[in-house]
Amino acid sequence: MTGVRKRYPGSGVEVLRGIDLEVAAGEFASVVGRSGSGKTTLLNLIGGLDTSFEGELEVGGGSLRGLPDAELAAYRNRKVGLVFQDSQLLDHLSCADNVALAAHFDRGGRGDRARLRRRADEVLEAVGLGGAAGRRASTLSGGERQRVALARALFLEPELLLCDEPTGNLDAETGAAVVDLIAGLHAAGRLTVVAATHDDAIAAAGSRVLELRDGVLHEAAREGR
Amino acid sequence: MTPGGMARLVAADLRRHWRHFAMAAVGIVLGVAALAFFLALGLQVRRVLLEQVFPADRLEVAPRSADLDLLAIRLPLGRDALEADDLGRLAEIEGVLAVRPRMRLTVPALAVGGAAVFGAGLQSEVVADGIDPELLSGELGGAFREVSESFVERPCSRDGECGPDAYCAVSAGICRPYLPAVVSPQVVELYNGALRRAYRLPKLNPDAIAGLSFELIIGASSFAPSSTDPLRERVRLVGVSEWAIPLGLSLPLGEVRRANRRLDSPAAGERFHSAILEIASKDALPGVVAAVEASGLEVSDRGAGRAALLTAVITAALALVGVVLVAVSSAHIMHVLWLVVLVRRRELGVLRAVGARRRDIRALLVLEAAVVGAVAGLLGVVAALAAGAAADAFAGARFPDLPFKPDSFFAFEPALLAAVVALAVGACALGALAPARRAAAGDPADALAGR
Numbered sequence: 001m002t003g004v005r006k007r008y009p010g011s012g013v014e015v016l017r018g019i020d021l022e023v024a025a026g027e028f029a030s031v032v033g034r035s036g037s038g039k040t041t042l043l044n045l046i047g048g049l050d051t052s053f054e055g056e057l058e059v060g061g062g063s064l065r066g067l068p069d070a071e072l073a074a075y076r077n078r079k080v081g082l083v084f085q086d087s088q089l090l091d092h093l094s095c096a097d098n099v100a101l102a103a104h105f106d107r108g109g110r111g112d113r114a115r116l117r118r119r120a121d122e123v124l125e126a127v128g129l130g131g132a133a134g135r136r137a138s139t140l141s142g143g144e145r146q147r148v149a150l151a152r153a154l155f156l157e158p159e160l161l162l163c164d165e166p167t168g169n170l171d172a173e174t175g176a177a178v179v180d181l182i183a184g185l186h187a188a189g190r191l192t193v194v195a196a197t198h199d200d201a202i203a204a205a206g207s208r209v210l211e212l213r214d215g216v217l218h219e220a221a222r223e224g225r
Numbered sequence: 226m227t228p229g230g231m232a233r234l235v236a237a238d239l240r241r242h243w244r245h246f247a248m249a250a251v252g253i254v255l256g257v258a259a260l261a262f263f264l265a266l267g268l269q270v271r272r273v274l275l276e277q278v279f280p281a282d283r284l285e286v287a288p289r290s291a292d293l294d295l296l297a298i299r300l301p302l303g304r305d306a307l308e309a310d311d312l313g314r315l316a317e318i319e320g321v322l323a324v325r326p327r328m329r330l331t332v333p334a335l336a337v338g339g340a341a342v343f344g345a346g347l348q349s350e351v352v353a354d355g356i357d358p359e360l361l362s363g364e365l366g367g368a369f370r371e372v373s374e375s376f377v378e379r380p381c382s383r384d385g386e387c388g389p390d391a392y393c394a395v396s397a398g399i400c401r402p403y404l405p406a407v408v409s410p411q412v413v414e415l416y417n418g419a420l421r422r423a424y425r426l427p428k429l430n431p432d433a434i435a436g437l438s439f440e441l442i443i444g445a446s447s448f449a450p451s452s453t454d455p456l457r458e459r460v461r462l463v464g465v466s467e468w469a470i471p472l473g474l475s476l477p478l479g480e481v482r483r484a485n486r487r488l489d490s491p492a493a494g495e496r497f498h499s500a501i502l503e504i505a506s507k508d509a510l511p512g513v514v515a516a517v518e519a520s521g522l523e524v525s526d527r528g529a530g531r532a533a534l535l536t537a538v539i540t541a542a543l544a545l546v547g548v549v550l551v552a553v554s555s556a557h558i559m560h561v562l563w564l565v566v567l568v569r570r571r572e573l574g575v576l577r578a579v580g581a582r583r584r585d586i587r588a589l590l591v592l593e594a595a596v597v598g599a600v601a602g603l604l605g606v607v608a609a610l611a612a613g614a615a616a617d618a619f620a621g622a623r624f625p626d627l628p629f630k631p632d633s634f635f636a637f638e639p640a641l642l643a644a645v646v647a648l649a650v651g652a653c654a655l656g657a658l659a660p661a662r663r664a665a666a667g668d669p670a671d672a673l674a675g676r
Contacts, residue, residue, distance in 0.1 A: 077580025
């Protein structure tokens with residue numbers, strides 16, 4: 001990100017004020033800051049969920065600025081996995097259907113229904129929810145929902161995982177389990193992770209900690225575990 | 226978006242929001258049922274009117290009359306005949322397959338004979354005209370045809386020597402062909418209903434009237450001076466036809482033309498009192514009637530004209546019902562989908578976050594609406610069929626056996642039913658367009674944040 005600025009329409013406040021940030025492939029960067037400091041906005045921009053900003057934003061060597069809707073959708077579909085604070089599961093669908101949601105929009109195609117189901121079982125197993133594929137999302141606990149959301153983000157094997165307060169709604173024990181899961185997935189592959197958090201455990205899990213303060217990003221720590 | 230994925234999402238969404246969609250479908254079911262019911266009724270009315278009451282594949286055209294009434298006398302001021310140019314113009318009208326001219330016999334004629342049927346020979350003045358044999362080829366085959374020109378006269382002394390279609394004109398000692406003739410059903414009804422009672426004559430069977438023969442003296446009259454050299458022909462009835470002159474005798478056109486030329490004038494053999502137009506289809510009728518009237522002629526069979534006008538009005542009224550249905554259905558589904566889109570704003574944001582394009586979201590919502598339209602359309606058709614069956618049962622039990630009463634008052638054609646279902650689908654898809662565009666607008670981040 002180079003000189004990225006963001007102001008919401010109708011608001012006089014500039015949420016991001018010239019952000020310069022480079023995250024290397026395979027890095028785990030945590031973004032901390034007070035509520036309303038712009039962490040979610042920052043992740044939305046990186047994830048291609050928000051397209052109105054000033055400055056330059058490149059992911060994997062390609063600029064997101066002015067990208068047509070179809071290409072931006074393909075970027076969200078194939079390159080990025082998103083985990084939201086409130087999981088954003090579709091309650092009327094089963095865990096497997098939630099997890100495989102991105103496959104419906106994968107123009108490259110990832111095989112037939114049986115193969116998608118096997119992949120859903122695989123990622124659910126990876127987040128510790130093996131056997132929950134048929135359960136409706138509405139029946140899950142908070143921790144389970146966040147695990148399913150994580151499985152959904154990982155379904156198409158993205159290069160970049162963006163986590164927005166992934167433990168924000170969880171108790172300490174469940175939150176710690178989710179943090180371990182993300183750290184483990186990061187350690188197991190070449191997954192690049194950017195996590196916005198209040199949670200010291202997540203901040204500690206990352207290799208970099210960045211603090212967003214007054215719309216400006218500060219390097220808070222460079223050594224992680 | 227993959228077709229399978231689309232189908233699964235649509236099915237899941239319809240299950241989840243079935244109450245909203247059921248609410249929207251009620252109006253569409255009622256609208257489609259009403260539309261199918263009235264269109265089927267209109268179609269059947271039209272069919273009965275144009276195929277049975279006023280057969281509309283043929284139309285009689287005559288010169289426009291402009292008479293002046295002076296006490297008991299009516300002075301004809303307008304043209305009373307069609308010329309060759311008129312026939313040419315009529316043939317060029319779109320939808321006209323053929324023009325069949327008719328020519329009145331312009332000299333008096335006497336019919337003499339009938340002793341074999343009536344017990345005694347009768348004599349009566351006869352009004353006659355000539356019609357194109359092709360006009361009746363469908364109903365009478367080749368029995369009604371021109372005979373004089375192709376007939377080879379030969380000497381004879383009695384009828385049996387001349388074959389089945391000719392007789393021996395004993396005074397001349399030569400074989401002559403029978404002139405084929407047709408009468409209208411009204412002639413038979415008038416005879417059987419009134420004349421036979423007044424004159425104590427036997428009742429005629431219209432189905433067995435063919436073969437009856439009598440002498441026709443063209444140029445002779447009981448009231449007016451007769452020609453010094455009348456034509457004496459023997460006529461044989463070959464059938465009954467709606468296209469025969471209402472109270473008289475219709476002969477092949479060429480026979481009447483020859484008689485007019487010989488006994489009246491050469492010009493009388495070129496002037497036609499009317500023409501029958503064969504129409505390509507009932508749908509072409511209103512246009513043909515309008516073109517005929519625009520050319521300064523008139524449709525002499527006003528029933529057909531009125532039928533054409535009536536069916537046009539019915540069609541227009543039903544089309545209006547269709548337009549109202551489209552508007553109401555569209556508005557209804559639009560209203561419901563606005564609500565659904567509001568309720569599902571975050572959910573649609575999630576779909577976009579995981580890779581849905583704007584067009585995927587639009588397609589998803591339009592397809593959901595189309596499925597609702599298809600289901601509602603099918604239910605509407607079922608309701609219309611049930612209402613039609615109930616109406617037929619009621620009419621069968623309560624209505625007397627009126628002329629032209631059909632077995633069913635409804636023509637539920639498969640094409641009609643498919644069209645109303647398609648209309649419901651189209652209306653719902655149309656109504657979904659604006660909400661779908663609204664749902665797909667903006668960034669996913671706004672939808673996820675509920676902005």
